[in-house]
Amino acid sequence: MSINPAGWRPERPETAANAAPATVTGNRALMLEEPLIFEVGSTLTTGVDLAEPPAGKPRLGTLERTTAIGLPGLSEPEAMRHYTRLSRQNYAIDLGLFPLGSCTMKHNPRLNEKIARLPGFADVHPLQPVDTVQGALGVIQELAVWLITLTGMHGVAMSPKAGAHGELCGILAIKAALEAKGEGHRKVILVPESAHGTNPATAAFAGYTVENIPATDAGRVDSAALIARLGPDVAAVMITNPNTCGLFERDMKTISDAVHAVGAFVYCDGANFNAIVGKVRPGDLGIDAMHINLHKTFSTPHGGGGPGSGPVVLSEALSPFGPLPFVAKHADGHFALVEEETAGDDHPQSFGRMVAFHGQMGMFTRALTYILSHGADGLKQVAEDAVLNANYILRSLEGTLSAPFAASGPCMHEALFSDDGFPEGFSTLDVAKGLIDEGFHPMTVYFPLVVHGAMLVEPTETESKAGIDQFVAALRSVAERAKTGDISLKTAPHFAPRSRLDETQAARKPVLVWKDAALAQAAE
Numbered sequence: 001m002s003i004n005p006a007g008w009r010p011e012r013p014e015t016a017a018n019a020a021p022a023t024v025t026g027n028r029a030l031m032l033e034e035p036l037i038f039e040v041g042s043t044l045t046t047g048v049d050l051a052e053p054p055a056g057k058p059r060l061g062t063l064e065r066t067t068a069i070g071l072p073g074l075s076e077p078e079a080m081r082h083y084t085r086l087s088r089q090n091y092a093i094d095l096g097l098f099p100l101g102s103c104t105m106k107h108n109p110r111l112n113e114k115i116a117r118l119p120g121f122a123d124v125h126p127l128q129p130v131d132t133v134q135g136a137l138g139v140i141q142e143l144a145v146w147l148i149t150l151t152g153m154h155g156v157a158m159s160p161k162a163g164a165h166g167e168l169c170g171i172l173a174i175k176a177a178l179e180a181k182g183e184g185h186r187k188v189i190l191v192p193e194s195a196h197g198t199n200p201a202t203a204a205f206a207g208y209t210v211e212n213i214p215a216t217d218a219g220r221v222d223s224a225a226l227i228a229r230l231g232p233d234v235a236a237v238m239i240t241n242p243n244t245c246g247l248f249e250r251d252m253k254t255i256s257d258a259v260h261a262v263g264a265f266v267y268c269d270g271a272n273f274n275a276i277v278g279k280v281r282p283g284d285l286g287i288d289a290m291h292i293n294l295h296k297t298f299s300t301p302h303g304g305g306g307p308g309s310g311p312v313v314l315s316e317a318l319s320p321f322g323p324l325p326f327v328a329k330h331a332d333g334h335f336a337l338v339e340e341e342t343a344g345d346d347h348p349q350s351f352g353r354m355v356a357f358h359g360q361m362g363m364f365t366r367a368l369t370y371i372l373s374h375g376a377d378g379l380k381q382v383a384e385d386a387v388l389n390a391n392y393i394l395r396s397l398e399g400t401l402s403a404p405f406a407a408s409g410p411c412m413h414e415a416l417f418s419d420d421g422f423p424e425g426f427s428t429l430d431v432a433k434g435l436i437d438e439g440f441h442p443m444t445v446y447f448p449l450v451v452h453g454a455m456l457v458e459p460t461e462t463e464s465k466a467g468i469d470q471f472v473a474a475l476r477s478v479a480e481r482a483k484t485g486d487i488s489l490k491t492a493p494h495f496a497p498r499s500r501l502d503e504t505q506a507a508r509k510p511v512l513v514w515k516d517a518a519l520a521q522a523a524e
Contacts, residue, residue: 031088038072040078096440098441104413106460108300109299109370112370126358141327151282155313157311159354167198186263190229192215219450220247230258238269239252240269244448267288268282294366295307298371325339337358387410403417414458415456423485435475438474
């Protein structure tokens with residue numbers, strides 16, 4: 001259904017939907033109702049007939065199972081249909097715009113997938129002899145060179161598996177550098193309110209005390225407060241740039257100079273590098289370490305828990321302390337994988353190994369394909385288009401949603417709104433649930449915490465104007481309903497496979513084990 005961005009909307013369809021009789025199956029045309037897999041199959045049967053195994057002496061000791069495993073038995077068609085029906089109830093980047101702010105849910109080009117599936121990439125094994133994986137090591141090395149060039153840094157650790165893992169890598173490199181200077185007494189890391197939530201968690205995990213630095217009314221770090229707090233006990237500052245308010249930290253170089261002057265280091269959360277890739281080199285801003293989410297900036301698959309990849313670029317001061325392994329290119333063009341610390345090597349100060357192997361080969365292949373297919377000029381346009389799309393959304397919703405930092409000037413890659421102006425009883429959550437009925441995944445809500453009722457929207461550079469116009473029309477419509485007190489929003493979504501859940505109850509008292517009601521009753 002097409003929505004005219006000029007304001008015309010078709011008659012709200014829930015009137016007809018509510019008037020329609022309920023179906024016997026629970027299905028609504030092609031929106032198929034799907035029970036739990038335990039309700040599809042039976043725990044008393046199996047989908048495959050297997051012969052009884054020959055008697056033998058068990059080797060599990062006290063761990064041997066004494067009761068039935070309780071898995072449902074399904075035929076092949078039942079299993080296939082169950083998971084296919086479930087997939088139809090899920091939102092995906094291949095279905096439409098995914099407006100999650102801070103997550104950079106962009107289209108994954110199919111060219112990347114094709115290259116990642118080539119023999120020699122798809123079937124490479126981390127324990128193969130180095131001479132048999134020269135091409136794979138060459139991919140890692142070339143991607144590393146691109147990342148160093150794009151960031152203006154000195155070195156890069158390729159093995160971290162995700163953003164938070166990369167943060168830990170950078171902080172451990174900082175810790176090793178400080179200890180090498182005899183300054184292990186520095187135990188404080190400063191984290192601005194506008195930083196990503198993983199930043200303080202990483203610092204605490206590494207054994208540091210975290211102190212918050214406030215944000216200004218303009219949504220940026222209070223550089224004066226930060227500089228005033230610097231001292232001999234401060235190990236580092238962790239700062240997100242662009243920050244979680246979707247704004248560029250204009251005082252970054254001033255902050256970096258002040259941090260270095262007291263002997264501390266600057267860690268930059270690079271999750272938002274998508275907004276500045278090809279436009280700004282973090283190394284020029286005095287950054288010492290920064291992770292890069294390949295699954296965000298360079299379009300490798302994102303979601304479902306992975307696979308992620310978070311290489312960490314390092315300044316000249318921190319490069320000697322980076323982790324193993326790393327790829328080294330010899331003068332004859334041969335690639336070697338450096339995995340051990342030895343007295344004669346030039347990396348005796350490495351803090352050690354973070355992972356069992358070398359990183360995410362499939363993500364490296366996809367990211368390099370994305371980079372090479374865009375080229376330097378194309379990567380610059382990625383940032384320009386991402387920022388353009390976010391500002392288009394920001395200005396398109398003027399007068400509909402409150403934008404707390406719009407007066408500060410253009411945003412970067414994401415637009416931030418608040419629930420200011422909603423009547424009592426209506427909240428950001430109602431708008432998010434209403435968007436589901438309009439066919440969109442909700443934007444990020446209640447983050448960043450510095451804005452009450454925050455709604456963080458990131459369109460990415462891959463969305464067309466037509467697609468963004470449809471999203472803007474949908475969000476405007478839902479926001480106007482909230483502002484006029486449309487009570488139907490309080491029970492949205494109405495058209496999703498499940499209506500609004502009690503999320504608090506689900507989080508506090510989750511039901512994690514399925515119990516067959518009939519069997520439970522029989523047991524009683």
